[in-house]
Amino acid sequence: MPYFDTASAAPLHPVARQALHAALDEGWADPARLYREGRRARLLLDAAREAAAEAVGCRPDELVFTPSGTHAVHSGVAGALAGRRRVGGHLIVSAVEHSSVLHAAELHAAAGGSVTEVPVGRTGAVAPEGYAAALASGTALACLQSANHEVGTVQPVAEVAELCGAAGVPLLVDAAQSLGWGPVEGAWSILTGSAHKWGGPPGVGLLAVRKGVRFSPQGPADERESGRSPGFGNLPAIVAAAASLRAVRAEAEAEAARLRVLVDRIRRRVARLVPDVEVVGDAERRLPHLVTFSCLYVDGETLLHELDRAGYSVSSGSSCTSSTLTPSHVLRAMGVLSEGNVRVSLPAGTTAQEVNGFLELLPGVVAGVREKLGVAEPVAAAEPVAESLEVDALGLRCPQPVIELARVITSVPVGGTVTVLSDDEVARLDIPAWCALRGHAYLGESPRGQGVAYAVRRLR
Amino acid sequence: MPYFDTASAAPLHPVARQALHAALDEGWADPARLYREGRRARLLLDAAREAAAEAVGCRPDELVFTPSGTHAVHSGVAGALAGRRRVGGHLIVSAVEHSSVLHAAELHAAAGGSVTEVPVGRTGAVAPEGYAAALASGTALACLQSANHEVGTVQPVAEVAELCGAAGVPLLVDAAQSLGWGPVEGAWSILTGSAHKWGGPPGVGLLAVRKGVRFSPQGPADERESGRSPGFGNLPAIVAAAASLRAVRAEAEAEAARLRVLVDRIRRRVARLVPDVEVVGDAERRLPHLVTFSCLYVDGETLLHELDRAGYSVSSGSSCTSSTLTPSHVLRAMGVLSEGNVRVSLPAGTTAQEVNGFLELLPGVVAGVREKLGVAEPVAAAEPVAESLEVDALGLRCPQPVIELARVITSVPVGGTVTVLSDDEVARLDIPAWCALRGHAYLGESPRGQGVAYAVRRLR
Incomplete structure (x- = not known):
């Protein structure tokens, strides 16, 4: 029964399982305590931090453990924005970041900050020029994933980091999808990761902040993890995360x-x-x-x-x-x-x-x-019946509007137009995509009643 | 080698260990996914929620899992304060709450809110009258622990909950120290807990919010756990937490x-x-x-x-x-x-x-x-040498100032005074406490140079 969704969550790596078992015995106590169980926990925590930092490519005192990759992103974005509040309230993200980054950006915008979303091309990659154009005097932070979680495209992190560095703007790299494969290249400022993506246990994220990056943790004070991640640490999982990252690498x-x-x-x-x-x-x-x-x-x-x-x-x-x-x-x-x-x-x-x-x-x-769905013959051969046709697909959900379009396209002659009326949001994406795939011309959309009219010209 | 610090962290309960092992095999996938591994994870999560809710004494849909007790407190306080922002910005806490509550209160005060700290008596218990006096028309939330984490004193939660209920103010109960022993009595509105305090694994907190309590989660949006706890859930630990809570109970x-x-x-x-x-x-x-x-x-x-x-x-x-x-x-x-x-x-x-x-x-x-420390004979018998004496304990750290005081107290006659000069913050607490213990009169403090002068009258 093959499991092909490791980008959501990877099954536990055998090394993670072993380390977790050992750390449940040795690492359950509070590492801040002075007695032997506490000292033992502290040793395990220090060793895990060193191993994780080495894999990330940073100093141990630059790295803290968080309860998840999402927490690492939320804390990283909030801390960096607050640390550079005096510079300005402008945040740059790519349009294809993980939802944790985009939700942090939404919160920033709701609190009065400004956000620029850098677009991507058809492969899902940003152009470094997009970041160059977005950087402004009031930019507090830029974010770019190392690789996309849905389509796998690797982003030009090193180039973007260089542009950001030249502008004096820190770059936060969400490396959740790539950290198991290798360190992130380039001069990033802040890096986040998530253990359960590389075969570590759930419950562990990484947040690395380079020395010299202005960073002001938000939320209630807490002395643990350099003040950057509150709550009693999940030490057995942290030990397992670090051990499995090393093994996976x-x-x-x-x-x-x-x-x-x-x-x-x-x-x-x-x-x-x-x-x-x-x-x-x-x-x-x-x-x-x-x-x-x-x-x-x-x-x-x-x-x-x-x-x-x-x-x-x-x-x-x-x-x-x-x-x-x-x-x-x-x-x-x-x-x-x-x-x-x-x-x-x-x-x-x-x-x-x-x-x-x-x-x-x-x-x-x-x-x-x-x-x-009744599309055994998706593009039926038919005689044209009119120069232009309109298809009422109101109330139909994806993929039905596109199926309706495909059904009638040969009912107009080459050069004729089909207009699809749809109130399904997804049609806005899928009708142009269908045209590109099938070799027809997408003419654009216009509002119509409760829906939208999408116009297509038959080209072949 | 007896471990007597279970209030910091309890060793893992055997049931928690068993459940954790099983859930590492069955519960590593994303419970939001539609395939079999996801459905299996969802079943485990639902069962854990039901078991935990039963132990807490709430409905399953009132309870979410957080990454720690501290996260539960931070999210609970922030969500309740935001949910009742229109009522006012007044928060009530006891003076002996866990630091997670007090730090959340500090943040609230720093953001312009007002905070009343209800004092405790010598046993560490609040008086319900203290809450009655603190409740005001602009009170958004009151917090009271179920039992104190340092001295074990049980708080009058039911009485305080009744007072808060009558005033229409929700009461948040931090039940971290008592949840393993039994449910919290009384009509609480919000309850928090921490699994590693009852023998569950680290990495799991509980946040229960009664239906009808106005609650507005803060921080970036996240659809998981009813929008109240972001990040990929730590399902194996959640399963272990719920199973061990049931076993411990x-x-x-x-x-x-x-x-x-x-x-x-x-x-x-x-x-x-x-x-x-x-x-x-x-x-x-x-x-x-x-x-x-x-x-x-x-x-x-x-x-x-x-x-x-x-x-x-x-x-x-x-x-x-x-x-x-x-x-x-x-x-x-x-x-x-x-x-x-x-x-x-x-x-x-x-x-x-x-x-x-x-x-x-x-x-x-x-x-x-x-x-x-040279106090084998802490209270040496000596002849009085003067009506009053002054001891310079500047630069000495606890317990030295009190040792110096004890050394000279018999050098003044009964009725005479000793003044201790100290720049150690702890002297403010320990000198009056010493007087109470030894049967002398504490006369008060006054600033003096870089330190403080603490005056004591010998009574016996």
Whole structure:
């Protein structure tokens, strides 16, 4: 039963399990206490901090442990913004950051700060020039992920860090997705990570703040973790996190090379085996273990359920049909298809057999879902019936508006137009994406009644 | 090697260990995901929430898990204050709350809110009248611990909850020290707890907010845990916390009765075996497992080290001599001696033999520390040499100023005065406490140069 969603949470690494067991016996006491159990806990905590700092590439006294990657991001953003309050209240983030960064930015904006979102291209990468253009005299902080959590694209962190450094602006790098693979290159100022993404236990995040970066922790005072992370530390989990990071790093190069081949195979074969599919993200500058693709005329939740029934656990950035999936702001920012979206992120140790099994299964599953939705022949050959047509898709949810569009496109001649009326938010993303995929021209949108009219010109 | 500091952190309960192991296998995935690993995690999370809610005495949808008791307090105070911002910005706390509550109050005051600290009597208990007097039309929230973490005194929560309820003010109860022993009585509005205090793992706090209490979570948005606790949940630890709370409760009544006898023995025999000792807290209305006493003419850190060398791990609220101990705001608020302070908190399963061993050892250890400090004969018989004397104790640290005072008190006649000049903050607490213990009159303090002059009249 292959689990292909390690970007959400990785199963516990054997080294993490071992270390956790040992630390439950040796590291349950308060490391601030003077008696032997406390001293033993303090030794474990110090050793874990040294190991984690070495893996991150910073000094031990620059690194604190937080209860999660989200806490590390929230504390890091708030502390850096407060530390540079006198400089100004301007924050820069990329449009494809993790929600923890974007939510911290929303809070900053709600409190009167200003936020610039740097856009990304179709592969999901920012251009360093985007950050150069956003940097201003009042910029307190810039944030950029090391690699994207949904599509795997690696960001130009070193270049952006250099631009920020030249402007005297600290750069916070959310390295949650990449830290297991290697240290972050470039002169970052603040770095965050999350242990359960690399096979460590849940309950541990990392927050590293370089010496010299102005940083003013927010929230009630607490003397622990240099005043940067309140609460009694989760020492057994911290020990397990540090030990597993070291273990994962020792295997990283070989495992990355192996998984990169498997992901390349998925990228190639999905595009060949599944009709009307868009494989997204950068094919080269990417995480070794992660690939995302979207299937036209399919609803993500059904696809996910069918794959689960067949034994494969993957995630989806679709928000089709049901409310249980979160719509992907990443796919939207990239301007790529979101319907029928599947993210595959392979855990360490994934075998070629497991990947081949998935590839054998996928085309049939997608075809099955399409058949249920009545799109067995998604683009029916038909005689044109009019120069222009309008499709009323009000009340229909993704992927139905696109299915309706595909059904009628050959009912207008080449050069004719189809207008789709839809009140489904996702249509704004998926209709242009469909046009790009199918080789038609997207003409734009205009408000109409309770919905929006999306106009398409048939080109072939 | 008996560990007598369970009020800091309890060793892991066997049930917690078992549950943790099982949940590491079954509960590592994201409970928000739709595939089988996610659904399994969701089932575990739901079951843990139900078990914890039953133990707390609330509905499952009123309870969320946080990364620590401190996080629960910080989030609880901030959310309640924000939820009632329109009512006013007044916060009531007792003077002996845990530092997490007092630090949250400091932050509130720094942000322009007002805070009333309700004083305590010599046993460490608040009077309900103190809360009645503090409640005002602009009171947004009141906080009261269920029992004190340093001296074990149980607070009149039910009475205070009734007063708050009548005034329409929510009461937040920090139940960290008592939750393993039983549910909190009375109509509390918000309740917080900490798993590692009852034998659960570190990394789990509880925050319960009754339906109908206005509550507005602060910080960046996050959809998890009803929006009240951000970050990826620490599910294995949550499962272990809930399972161990249930297990600890099943044993609580019998274990409380057993430990109560042992603590009574400590209270009685310490007072009898150790000269110049003050056993503090309420002898009756107290936690079953905790007792605190203070020894004149002894520095807490040395005492703690000597007990550690002899195999006993205890904690201290002294701040004598070195900076490694935190001065106790609790002892200060109670107006009792802080020097030579020892807190004994017995873990479940502590045997009578262990307690007897401690009681046999303690008098010799205290005497040894006193001898080192040159107070083998603390109150030397001497002929009065003057009506009044002044002792220059500037630059001397606790317990030296009190030792100097004791050395010269018989050098003035009964009715004569001794004035101690000291720049040690602890003298403000310990000189009056010494007077009360030794039967002399404390006349008050006045500023003098870089220090303070404390005046004492010899009465016997």
